[in-house]
Amino acid sequence: MTGKLFIITAASGTGKTSLVKQLLDRTDNLTVSISHTTRSPRPGETDGVHYHFVDKAAFETLIGESAFLEYAQVFDNYYGTSQKAVSDLLTKGVDVILEIDWQGALQVKQKFTDAVMIFILPPSRDALRTRLSGRGQDSQEVIEKRLAGSLTEMRQYDKFDYVVINDDFEIALADLQTIIKSHRLTLNAQSVRNAALIAGLFAD
Numbered sequence: 001m002t003g004k005l006f007i008i009t010a011a012s013g014t015g016k017t018s019l020v021k022q023l024l025d026r027t028d029n030l031t032v033s034i035s036h037t038t039r040s041p042r043p044g045e046t047d048g049v050h051y052h053f054v055d056k057a058a059f060e061t062l063i064g065e066s067a068f069l070e071y072a073q074v075f076d077n078y079y080g081t082s083q084k085a086v087s088d089l090l091t092k093g094v095d096v097i098l099e100i101d102w103q104g105a106l107q108v109k110q111k112f113t114d115a116v117m118i119f120i121l122p123p124s125r126d127a128l129r130t131r132l133s134g135r136g137q138d139s140q141e142v143i144e145k146r147l148a149g150s151l152t153e154m155r156q157y158d159k160f161d162y163v164v165i166n167d168d169f170e171i172a173l174a175d176l177q178t179i180i181k182s183h184r185l186t187l188n189a190q191s192v193r194n195a196a197l198i199a200g201l202f203a204d
Protein backbone atom coordinates (compact mmCIF):
# COMPACT_ATOMS: atom_id res chain seq x y z
CA MET A 1 0.00 0.00 0.00
CA THR A 2 1.42 3.40 -0.89
CA GLY A 3 1.45 6.19 1.65
CA LYS A 4 -0.76 9.26 1.56
CA LEU A 5 0.41 12.81 1.06
CA PHE A 6 -0.77 15.50 3.49
CA ILE A 7 0.07 19.11 2.70
CA ILE A 8 0.08 21.48 5.65
CA THR A 9 0.23 25.20 4.92
CA ALA A 10 -0.01 28.24 7.20
CA ALA A 11 1.22 31.78 7.40
CA SER A 12 4.49 32.28 9.23
CA GLY A 13 3.78 32.57 12.97
CA THR A 14 0.71 30.34 13.02
CA GLY A 15 2.43 27.62 15.04
CA LYS A 16 2.48 25.11 12.20
CA THR A 17 5.91 23.68 12.96
CA SER A 18 5.10 22.95 16.64
CA LEU A 19 1.81 21.34 15.65
CA VAL A 20 3.50 19.15 13.05
CA LYS A 21 6.18 18.10 15.55
CA GLN A 22 3.58 16.96 18.09
CA LEU A 23 1.50 15.34 15.38
CA LEU A 24 4.51 13.24 14.36
CA ASP A 25 5.23 12.29 17.98
CA ARG A 26 1.67 11.07 18.46
CA THR A 27 1.01 9.35 15.12
CA ASP A 28 2.56 6.15 13.84
CA ASN A 29 3.64 5.64 10.23
CA LEU A 30 3.76 9.37 9.57
CA THR A 31 6.78 11.50 8.70
CA VAL A 32 7.57 14.96 7.40
CA SER A 33 9.57 15.64 4.27
CA ILE A 34 12.77 17.62 4.90
CA SER A 35 12.87 20.49 2.43
CA HIS A 36 15.83 22.15 0.75
CA THR A 37 16.24 25.87 1.34
CA THR A 38 18.66 28.64 0.50
CA ARG A 39 17.89 30.55 3.72
CA SER A 40 20.44 30.51 6.54
CA PRO A 41 19.85 28.23 9.53
CA ARG A 42 18.25 29.87 12.58
CA PRO A 43 19.75 29.21 16.00
CA GLY A 44 18.99 25.64 16.98
CA GLU A 45 18.38 24.44 13.44
CA THR A 46 20.45 21.53 12.12
CA ASP A 47 21.28 20.72 8.53
CA GLY A 48 19.54 17.53 7.42
CA VAL A 49 17.10 17.67 10.35
CA HIS A 50 15.12 20.90 9.95
CA TYR A 51 16.13 21.57 6.36
CA HIS A 52 18.80 20.67 3.86
CA PHE A 53 20.55 24.05 3.79
CA VAL A 54 22.10 24.71 0.38
CA ASP A 55 23.36 27.78 -1.49
CA LYS A 56 21.55 29.32 -4.44
CA ALA A 57 23.84 27.72 -7.04
CA ALA A 58 23.27 24.24 -5.59
CA PHE A 59 19.51 24.85 -5.48
CA GLU A 60 19.47 26.00 -9.09
CA THR A 61 21.42 22.92 -10.13
CA LEU A 62 18.75 20.77 -8.46
CA ILE A 63 16.04 22.71 -10.33
CA GLY A 64 17.91 21.98 -13.59
CA GLU A 65 17.98 18.27 -12.70
CA SER A 66 14.20 18.31 -12.07
CA ALA A 67 14.93 17.08 -8.56
CA PHE A 68 12.01 18.96 -7.00
CA LEU A 69 8.43 17.80 -6.73
CA GLU A 70 7.71 21.51 -6.18
CA TYR A 71 9.69 24.59 -5.34
CA ALA A 72 8.90 28.22 -4.66
CA GLN A 73 10.49 31.48 -3.68
CA VAL A 74 9.36 32.58 -0.21
CA PHE A 75 10.74 35.74 1.47
CA ASP A 76 13.68 36.04 -0.97
CA ASN A 77 14.76 32.44 -0.52
CA TYR A 78 14.12 29.25 -2.43
CA TYR A 79 12.39 26.32 -0.77
CA GLY A 80 11.80 22.96 -2.43
CA THR A 81 10.67 19.38 -1.83
CA SER A 82 12.81 16.52 -3.09
CA GLN A 83 10.85 14.39 -5.54
CA LYS A 84 12.87 11.26 -4.79
CA ALA A 85 12.75 11.51 -1.00
CA VAL A 86 8.96 11.82 -1.07
CA SER A 87 8.32 9.04 -3.57
CA ASP A 88 10.68 6.68 -1.69
CA LEU A 89 8.67 7.24 1.51
CA LEU A 90 5.29 6.86 -0.21
CA THR A 91 6.43 3.65 -1.90
CA LYS A 92 7.37 2.25 1.52
CA GLY A 93 3.79 2.92 2.62
CA VAL A 94 4.64 5.81 4.92
CA ASP A 95 2.23 8.77 5.08
CA VAL A 96 4.12 11.99 4.37
CA ILE A 97 3.48 15.56 5.50
CA LEU A 98 4.71 18.39 3.30
CA GLU A 99 5.02 21.53 5.41
CA ILE A 100 5.16 23.98 2.53
CA ASP A 101 3.80 27.32 1.34
CA TRP A 102 0.64 27.77 -0.73
CA GLN A 103 2.49 28.07 -4.05
CA GLY A 104 4.15 24.70 -3.49
CA ALA A 105 0.90 23.21 -2.21
CA LEU A 106 -0.90 24.03 -5.47
CA GLN A 107 1.98 22.60 -7.53
CA VAL A 108 1.85 19.34 -5.59
CA LYS A 109 -1.94 19.07 -5.91
CA GLN A 110 -1.57 19.16 -9.70
CA LYS A 111 0.73 16.14 -9.60
CA PHE A 112 -0.87 14.28 -6.68
CA THR A 113 -4.56 14.97 -7.13
CA ASP A 114 -5.52 12.94 -4.06
CA ALA A 115 -3.10 14.80 -1.77
CA VAL A 116 -4.97 16.13 1.27
CA MET A 117 -4.54 19.89 1.66
CA ILE A 118 -4.81 21.38 5.14
CA PHE A 119 -4.61 25.10 5.94
CA ILE A 120 -3.93 26.29 9.48
CA LEU A 121 -5.21 29.75 10.38
CA PRO A 122 -4.38 31.84 13.47
CA PRO A 123 -7.30 32.91 15.71
CA SER A 124 -6.83 36.60 14.82
CA ARG A 125 -4.52 39.04 13.12
CA ASP A 126 -3.40 40.37 16.49
CA ALA A 127 -2.44 36.90 17.66
CA LEU A 128 -0.40 36.44 14.52
CA ARG A 129 1.47 39.72 15.04
CA THR A 130 2.19 38.83 18.66
CA ARG A 131 3.47 35.40 17.73
CA LEU A 132 5.66 36.78 14.94
CA SER A 133 7.20 39.39 17.22
CA GLY A 134 7.55 36.95 20.10
CA ARG A 135 9.74 34.57 18.20
CA GLY A 136 12.68 36.94 18.81
CA GLN A 137 14.89 35.45 16.16
CA ASP A 138 14.34 37.89 13.31
CA SER A 139 14.83 41.63 12.82
CA GLN A 140 11.88 44.08 12.83
CA GLU A 141 12.25 44.50 9.10
CA VAL A 142 11.94 40.75 8.59
CA ILE A 143 8.91 40.60 10.93
CA GLU A 144 7.09 43.38 9.01
CA LYS A 145 7.83 41.65 5.74
CA ARG A 146 6.55 38.37 7.14
CA LEU A 147 3.34 39.98 8.39
CA ALA A 148 2.61 41.33 4.93
CA GLY A 149 3.50 37.94 3.46
CA SER A 150 1.28 36.21 6.03
CA LEU A 151 -1.79 38.05 4.78
CA THR A 152 -1.05 37.06 1.19
CA GLU A 153 -0.54 33.48 2.33
CA MET A 154 -3.73 33.37 4.42
CA ARG A 155 -5.86 34.59 1.52
CA GLN A 156 -5.22 31.23 -0.15
CA TYR A 157 -7.01 29.23 2.56
CA ASP A 158 -10.09 28.68 0.38
CA LYS A 159 -8.13 26.53 -2.08
CA PHE A 160 -7.56 23.89 0.61
CA ASP A 161 -9.62 20.84 1.67
CA TYR A 162 -9.46 21.42 5.44
CA VAL A 163 -9.10 24.46 7.67
CA VAL A 164 -7.75 24.16 11.22
CA ILE A 165 -7.75 27.14 13.60
CA ASN A 166 -4.76 27.19 15.94
CA ASP A 167 -6.23 29.01 18.93
CA ASP A 168 -5.95 26.24 21.52
CA PHE A 169 -2.91 24.10 20.64
CA GLU A 170 -4.38 20.78 21.86
CA ILE A 171 -7.63 21.31 19.97
CA ALA A 172 -5.77 22.17 16.77
CA LEU A 173 -3.60 19.09 17.25
CA ALA A 174 -6.65 16.88 17.78
CA ASP A 175 -8.19 18.36 14.62
CA LEU A 176 -5.09 17.41 12.62
CA GLN A 177 -5.10 13.90 14.11
CA THR A 178 -8.77 13.54 13.16
CA ILE A 179 -8.12 14.53 9.56
CA ILE A 180 -5.31 11.99 9.25
CA LYS A 181 -7.26 9.27 10.98
CA SER A 182 -10.33 9.79 8.82
CA HIS A 183 -8.25 9.35 5.69
CA ARG A 184 -6.90 6.09 7.08
CA LEU A 185 -10.47 4.84 7.52
CA THR A 186 -11.75 5.39 3.98
CA LEU A 187 -13.03 2.39 2.05
CA ASN A 188 -10.00 2.52 -0.26
CA ALA A 189 -7.46 2.62 2.56
CA GLN A 190 -9.21 -0.03 4.66
CA SER A 191 -9.71 -2.36 1.68
CA VAL A 192 -5.94 -2.45 1.23
CA ARG A 193 -4.81 -2.32 4.89
CA ASN A 194 -7.35 -4.91 6.03
CA ALA A 195 -7.54 -6.99 2.84
CA ALA A 196 -6.85 -10.26 4.67
CA LEU A 197 -9.36 -9.52 7.43
CA ILE A 198 -12.07 -8.61 4.94
CA ALA A 199 -11.33 -11.68 2.78
CA GLY A 200 -11.60 -13.83 5.92
CA LEU A 201 -14.97 -12.37 6.81
CA PHE A 202 -16.45 -13.39 3.50
CA ALA A 203 -14.67 -16.70 2.94
CA ASP A 204 -16.98 -19.73 2.55
Ligand code: 5GP
Nearest residue numbers: 035036071072074079080081099100101104
Ligand atom coordinates in the same frame (compact mmCIF):
# COMPACT_ATOMS: atom_id res chain seq x y z
P1 5GP B 1 10.71 29.22 7.35
O1 5GP B 1 11.81 29.98 6.70
O2 5GP B 1 9.99 30.00 8.39
O3 5GP B 1 11.19 27.87 7.86
O4 5GP B 1 9.64 28.87 6.21
C1 5GP B 1 9.08 29.89 5.44
C2 5GP B 1 7.97 29.34 4.58
O5 5GP B 1 8.48 28.42 3.62
C3 5GP B 1 6.91 28.56 5.35
O6 5GP B 1 5.63 28.96 4.87
C4 5GP B 1 7.20 27.14 4.99
O7 5GP B 1 6.04 26.32 5.05
C5 5GP B 1 7.65 27.28 3.57
N1 5GP B 1 8.40 26.10 3.11
C6 5GP B 1 9.23 25.31 3.81
N2 5GP B 1 9.70 24.31 3.06
C7 5GP B 1 9.12 24.47 1.84
C8 5GP B 1 9.20 23.72 0.61
O8 5GP B 1 9.88 22.71 0.48
N3 5GP B 1 8.48 24.21 -0.43
C9 5GP B 1 7.70 25.33 -0.34
N4 5GP B 1 7.01 25.68 -1.42
N5 5GP B 1 7.59 26.04 0.79
C10 5GP B 1 8.30 25.61 1.87
